Structure formats: structure tokens, C-alpha cells
């Protein structure tokens with residue numbers, strides 16, 4: 001049986017299902033680091049009370065010079081994330097059903113939720129929200145980047161661009177708070193981006209359709225393995241069902 005995606009059964013009999021490749025995770029964490037630096041440098045230029053943050057980047061003038069470059073690199077890094085994940089974030093009927101049951105989501109009533117593919121509607125909103133907002137920030141940022149593009153537009157479009165830039169940045173920061181909170185709140189999710197895999201129990205609970213597809217595609221074939229993949233992370237080792 002070929003094992004091109006590592007499903008390792010170890011640590012008390014748990015099965016792990018691969019969720020992200022190393023390259024995908026590096027792309028994600030580079031984007032996250034850039035987003036953090038962009039946020040800190042942007043906030044330091046946004047309001048005088050936050051000016052002290054320029055100390056992190058060597059003072060006011062250097063922060064002003066480096067902030068747009070963080071933005072350019074973030075845009076390129078996010079573009080790579082976008083092309084990796086856009087097709088998995090396309091909306092479908094399950095998203096409508098899941099959204100209608102948002103009360104059950106927050107109260108952890110997973111038994112009432114539809115089976116989902118790789119991402120839920122909340123994750124898809126974060127994905128498309130960030131795609132739109134980062135594009136808005138990038139384009140409006142070019143309009144207000146005086147050093148290179150100052151002569152291309154008059155002051156009026158620059159004012160509008162600055163407003164769009166600030167509002168888009170604010171929304172993007174709020175969305176990332178939700179993204180990070182969800183990653184911490186839903187136990188076992190962080191592991192996906194840290195180690196690249198999740199337990200079979202996590203996959204069964206949160207993204208069952210995706211798990212079935214993975215199991216079929218990568219040959220988690222025997223009943224015992226399917227059971228192990230589906231069994232929620234146990235405190236003690238669970239026995240597979242009798243044949």
C-alpha cells in the first residue's frame with residue numbers, strides 16, 4: 001500500500017492525517033510573520049499615540065520606508081497561499097447548513113452539524129475576506145506610496161485611497177484575530193499548521209467529508225485503521241471493533 005502522505009499510527013494508537021505540506025506551512029508562517037510586522041508598522045504610522053512602535057523598526061523614517069515593502073512581500077506571499085487554497089474554499093451547500101447552525105457550532109453540538117470538506121464556512125469567510133482586503137490594501141497602498149507613485153495621482157484620489165487603506169487594514173486585523181482565536185479555541189487545530197497533521201478524531205469531528213476523501217485517496221483501508229482514524233482523541237487507548 002503506498003503511503004505518499006504520512007498517516008502514522010503512534011502515541012497510544014492514534015492515527016494522524018496529513019493536512020498541510022511543509023512548503024504550505026512555511027508559506028503560511030511567512031505570511032503570518034509579515035502580517036504581524038505590517039500591522040505593527042502600520043499602526044505606528046496610524047496614530048501619534050502608537051508612534052512608539054516605530055522603535056521596533058529603527059525609528060519613524062525607517063518605519064515609513066519599510067512598511068510598504070512589508071506590504072509588497074505580504075501581497076506576494078498571500079498570493080501564493082491564495083493559489084494553493086482557493087479551490088478548497090469555494091462555497092457549497094454544506095456551508096449554508098453549517099452557517100444556519102452557528103449556535104450549535106459555538107455550543108460544540110457537533111452531532112447536529114453537517115459533515116464538512118476541508119474547510120468550514122467560517123474559514124472560507126476568513127479566506128475570501130483576507131483575499132479582498134489584502135488586495136484593497138495593496139492597491140490603495142500603491143496610490144499613497146509617494147516615493148514611487150506620488151506624481152501619478154492628485155491629492156483627492158490619495159485621500160480616498162488612504163481611507164480605503166486604513167479601513168481595509170482595520171478589518172483585516174479584526175479578521176485575523178478571529179482566525180487566531182478559532183485556531184486556539186478549536187483544540188487540535190494548531191497542530192495542523194505546526195506539525196502538518198491532525199488526529200483522526202479531529203478530522204472526524206470537524207471535517208468528516210475531507211477525512212473520508214483522504215482515507216479513500218491514500219489508502220487508510222482496513223476497518224481497524226478507519227476506526228482509528230475516526231475515533232476521537234482518547235485519553236486511553238481504544239480497541240477497534242470486533243470483525
Ligand code: HEM
Nearest residue numbers: 031032035081085119123124127130180183189190192193
Ligand atoms: C499570526 C497568527 C496565525 C495563526 C496562529 C494561524 C493559525 C492557523 C491554523 C491553525 C490554520 C489551520 C486551520 C485548519 O487547517 O483547519 C491556519 C490556516 C490558514 N491560515 Fe492562518 N494563522 C495565523 C495567521 C494567518 C495570516 C496572517 C493569514 C493571511 C493573511 C493566514 C491565512 C491562513 C490560510 C489561508 C489558511 C488555510 C485555511 C483556508 O484556506 O481557509 N493565517 N492558520
